[in-house]
Amino acid sequence: MDKHKKILTHGGKREGAGRKMGSGKFGEQTKVMRVPESKVAMIKTWLEKAANQQEVIELPQFSNAQAFRPDFSTHYEMGLYSHKVVAGFPSPADDNLEQTIDLNTHFIKKPETTFLVKVQGDSMKKAGIYPGDLLAVDRSAEPKDGKIVIAAIDGEMTVKRLSVKSTGTWLMPENDRYDPIPVREGSDLVIWGVVVSVLRSV
Amino acid sequence: MPIYALVDANSFYASCEIAFNPKLENRPVVVLSNNDGCIVAANQIAKDLAKRFPIHYGSGGYQAAKPSSMMFQPYFKVEKMLKRFDTAVFSSNYELYGDMSSRMHRLLGEFASAQEIYSIDESFLDLSGMQKWNLTDYGHRIQQTIKQGLGLPVAVGIATSKTLAKLANHLAKKHQGYQGVLDLTALSEPVVNHLLRQVSVGDVWGIGKKLALQLNEMKIETALDLKYSNLKSLRKRFSVVMERLVLELNGQACLSLEESTPTKQQILTSRSFGQPVTDFESLAQAVASYTARAAQKLRAQDGLCQYISVFIRTNPFQVAKPFYQNQHTYGLVYPTNHTGLLLTMAKRALNRIWQPGLAYHKAGVCLSDIHPKGAMQLDVFAPNPRFSANPKSDALMKVVDQVNQQMGRGTMQFAAEGLRAKKPWQMRRDLCSPRYTTRIDEVLTVW
Numbered sequence: 001m002d003k004h005k006k007i008l009t010h011g012g013k014r015e016g017a018g019r020k021m022g023s024g025k026f027g028e029q030t031k032v033m034r035v036p037e038s039k040v041a042m043i044k045t046w047l048e049k050a051a052n053q054q055e056v057i058e059l060p061q062f063s064n065a066q067a068f069r070p071d072f073s074t075h076y077e078m079g080l081y082s083h084k085v086v087a088g089f090p091s092p093a094d095d096n097l098e099q100t101i102d103l104n105t106h107f108i109k110k111p112e113t114t115f116l117v118k119v120q121g122d123s124m125k126k127a128g129i130y131p132g133d134l135l136a137v138d139r140s141a142e143p144k145d146g147k148i149v150i151a152a153i154d155g156e157m158t159v160k161r162l163s164v165k166s167t168g169t170w171l172m173p174e175n176d177r178y179d180p181i182p183v184r185e186g187s188d189l190v191i192w193g194v195v196v197s198v199l200r201s202v
Numbered sequence: 203m204p205i206y207a208l209v210d211a212n213s214f215y216a217s218c219e220i221a222f223n224p225k226l227e228n229r230p231v232v233v234l235s236n237n238d239g240c241i242v243a244a245n246q247i248a249k250d251l252a253k254r255f256p257i258h259y260g261s262g263g264y265q266a267a268k269p270s271s272m273m274f275q276p277y278f279k280v281e282k283m284l285k286r287f288d289t290a291v292f293s294s295n296y297e298l299y300g301d302m303s304s305r306m307h308r309l310l311g312e313f314a315s316a317q318e319i320y321s322i323d324e325s326f327l328d329l330s331g332m333q334k335w336n337l338t339d340y341g342h343r344i345q346q347t348i349k350q351g352l353g354l355p356v357a358v359g360i361a362t363s364k365t366l367a368k369l370a371n372h373l374a375k376k377h378q379g380y381q382g383v384l385d386l387t388a389l390s391e392p393v394v395n396h397l398l399r400q401v402s403v404g405d406v407w408g409i410g411k412k413l414a415l416q417l418n419e420m421k422i423e424t425a426l427d428l429k430y431s432n433l434k435s436l437r438k439r440f441s442v443v444m445e446r447l448v449l450e451l452n453g454q455a456c457l458s459l460e461e462s463t464p465t466k467q468q469i470l471t472s473r474s475f476g477q478p479v480t481d482f483e484s485l486a487q488a489v490a491s492y493t494a495r496a497a498q499k500l501r502a503q504d505g506l507c508q509y510i511s512v513f514i515r516t517n518p519f520q521v522a523k524p525f526y527q528n529q530h531t532y533g534l535v536y537p538t539n540h541t542g543l544l545l546t547m548a549k550r551a552l553n554r555i556w557q558p559g560l561a562y563h564k565a566g567v568c569l570s571d572i573h574p575k576g577a578m579q580l581d582v583f584a585p586n587p588r589f590s591a592n593p594k595s596d597a598l599m600k601v602v603d604q605v606n607q608q609m610g611r612g613t614m615q616f617a618a619e620g621l622r623a624k625k626p627w628q629m630r631r632d633l634c635s636p637r638y639t640t641r642i643d644e645v646l647t648v649w
Contacts, residue, residue: 041508045535112305113351115639117646134645140351150648155225157648190224192353 107197113140115193117150117157124148124159126174134199135159141194148195153181154188159195204455205337205360205387207327208367209310209344212355212375212382214323215243218302219292221353222638222646230289232277237474238293238632240264240276248272248289255283293631301639305352313344318459326364328459333387341383360385364457365450368407369425373397398426398451408447413440425451465503465574471496472566476628478517479562485514486552487620492567493548494619497541498603500569506537508571510544512551517563528555537573540595541602544569545618 035043108114119133127148129135135150143149145164150157151171160171160181169183183189211217215233220226230248232241240263244252252272257279259267264274272280277291284291303322311317314327329337341358348356359371366386374384386394404414406425420439422428429451437445446456471492479485489512500507515527530551538544548567605614636644 041533042535044533048532110351112308115646116642117648119649120647121649123649134642135648139353140347152224155223155227157224157646159648190227192224 107199108136109196110138110140114138114196116199117159119159123173123175123178124161127161129159129174129195129198130200132200135195136197136199137193138196139193141196143191143194150192150195152190152192157192162191203330203333203362204458205329205332205362206364206367206455206459207314207329207337207341207344207358207360208320208324208364208371209327209348209356209358210321210324210371211306211348212357213243213245213249214303214354215292215294215299216245216248217354218295218299219290219635220245221302222298222635226290230284230287231292232284232289233292233294234277234633235264235294237476238277239474240267240274241272241280242274242294244272248284251283251287251289252280257283291633293634295635295637297637297640298635302352302354306348306354306356309348309351310344313340313347316459326367326459329360336388337385338383338388341385342381345382355382357382358384360387362387362453363450363455364459365407365447366453369398369401369405369451372401372405395426395429398429399424401425403428406447406451408443413444416440465505465572466499467570467572469496469499469507469569469572470566471499472513472564472568474564475562480560482556482558484620485556485562485565486549487618489514489548489552489565489567490545490616490618491620492565493544494541494616496567496569497539497544497599498606500539500572501599501603503572504575505572506539506575507534507544507569508537508573509533509569510547510551511568511570512548512555512565513568514552514555514562514565516560523561526557526560528557530554537571539575540599541616542595545616549618 104111115137117135117137119129119131119135122131129148137150141147143162145162147162148159149162149171150159151162152158153171158171158181160173163170163172163180171181171183173180216231219231219233226245228247230251231245232248233243234240235242249272256270257272259269259272259275259279261269263276267274299322306323307317307319307325310325310327314329315331316328318326320326329340332340337360341360344358345356348354357371357374359367359369359374360383361367361370370384370386374380374382377384386397389397401424402414403409403417403422403424404411406428409417409428416439417423417428420431422431428448431448433445433448436448449456473488473492475488479488493510493512509531511529511531513527513529516523516525518525532547532551534543534547602614606612636646638644638646
């Protein structure tokens with residue numbers, strides 16, 4: 001037996017092992033190289049682009065250019081009208097420009113607990129609530145006698161005026177074609193919220 | 203002595219649905235995850251049903267799923283049973299839940315000097331200095347305010363540390379007698395210990411499945427065991443975090459409120475598709491729309507990202523077909539938050555990993571290496587950058603974000619995201635309730 005012809009089973013290079021030459025993303029042999037840390041991202045991006053075989057971009061030439069950091073610490077806004085040359089009479093209304101009306105603050109006092117709902121039907125016509133109107137409903141407000149409320153009767157949502165009298169509690173429509181709804185002990189009724197505004201475009 | 207309360211909504215998503223639909227009050231209600239896949243919320247009636255008719259669920263569902271419980275299980279496994287009892291089933295209506303969540307947190311904030319919004323339906327409140335009040339009553343007042351103002355049921359746990367407050371909250375929900383409010387500061391040590399004995403160690407805040415198993419090996423099975431375990435040996439085996447946890451269980455506050463949310467280091471937007479996607483165009487649209495969404499989140503936290511990765515995969519559960527998943531990352535020379543640039547990069551990345559002839563099931567976009575947008579090094583080599591530190595493109599993005607915030611998401615978008623028609627890759631949300639609070643044409647109707 002020729003000892004020198006023995007096939008090595010330990011160590012050394014195995015035929016066909018490892019990645020194939022040129023199978024990497026660059027399609028050629030690669031080489032390890034040290035580069036300045038600050039330029040890594042830039043070089044990586046350049047390589048990516050090269051690997052994608054897009055137009056080969058020039059690596060930037062390093063001249064003695066100085067990078068500078070812009071100063072963002074100050075802030076200056078130029079008023080839109082501050083440089084408008086007004087010919088003629090100055091507007092006496094200028095002093096009061098700041099005052100506008102925010103409807104939300106007037107009609108929706110508690111935005112967290114106020115929800116909008118839409119009205120179907122005309123059961124509240126006499127109260128000035130028409131089909132298609134939007135109502136702002138505050139769920140945190142206390143339902144009292146005389147308030148217009150949203151009530152869930154057996155799960156159906158309805159808008160009616162609440163009437164709490166010694167004789168009993170009623171949900172009153174504001175339209176003669178509809179009957180009051182008595183609220184009896186044990187009837188499945190939940191006051192969902194109190195109507196605080198009616199919103200309608202005319 | 204600090205005092206904390208943890209307030210959270212009971213089965214928040216389901217409760218939001220019930221709040222706008224009182225008819226559901228006495229029916230089982232469940233809410234499903236994206237693509238109507240798994241059960242992510244269920245009201246008490248549905249939970250009790252599932253207890254009465256136990257199914258062994260086996261594996262599957264979310265990581266949080268337990269084989270013995272309906273929660274986080276795939277819906278199809280429970281569908282038959284739930285249908286039999288007239289269960290109301292909903293897709294996740296995130297717009298509604300998000301709006302209700304912000305309303306709830308704003309209301310809760312009024313009850314304390316400091317607040318930490320911990321999740322979509324949980325807030326820690328700082329009640330320090332209120333010891334002379336009856337805090338149980340105060341808890342009920344909080345509960346009453348949220349119930350009446352929003353129609354949401356909440357539970358309140360009060361204690362001298364955040365970890366105990368979380369436990370108190372857990373117990374308040376578990377035992378009927380507390381009516382959803384438990385103040386541990388009002389109880390004597392032996393009574394508190396008696397309660398801690400009933401809580402398994404895995405239910406303690408910050409103890410996950412893995413840790414629970416390791417603790418069980420050390421014969422630590424309940425919250426009480428953990429409270430009285432040896433600090434030294436625990437610290438050796440675990441970490442300082444565990445040590446802190448034990449101190450917290452002993453009523454020593456180690457964790458304070460975090461009032462500002464830390465900015466994210468990574469923003470990931472990924473979704474499974476409503477139906478499998480085979481053509482490149484649709485996949486590119488989906489990736490583009492996730493990219494735009496992620497970029498918008500990035501701008502919202504005033505950040506810039508240095509890397510964008512795109513990943514795609516086929517359905518891992520389809521055994522008959524080969525499984526393929528791949529991802530590609532591009533780095534940027536200059537960090538950006540500009541949707542236009544990120545879309546270009548995303549599409550390029552998708553081009554590299556897309557394989558024809560496959561049915562894709564999920565795609566995602568991840569923006570990483572995020573840093574705050576501050577003073578930026580100007581590009582010496584590109585004096586007129588298109589996307590970085592360019593006031594014009596920043597202004598454009600600002601306008602897009604503002605329009606979408608005011609007029610609803612998707613009002614203004616890049617053409618790459620596809621046109622408005624129903625896209626096949628979009629989430630299945632067949633059972634979505636109206637967006638009662640955020641869309642004027644979807645508000646509740648009353649007669």
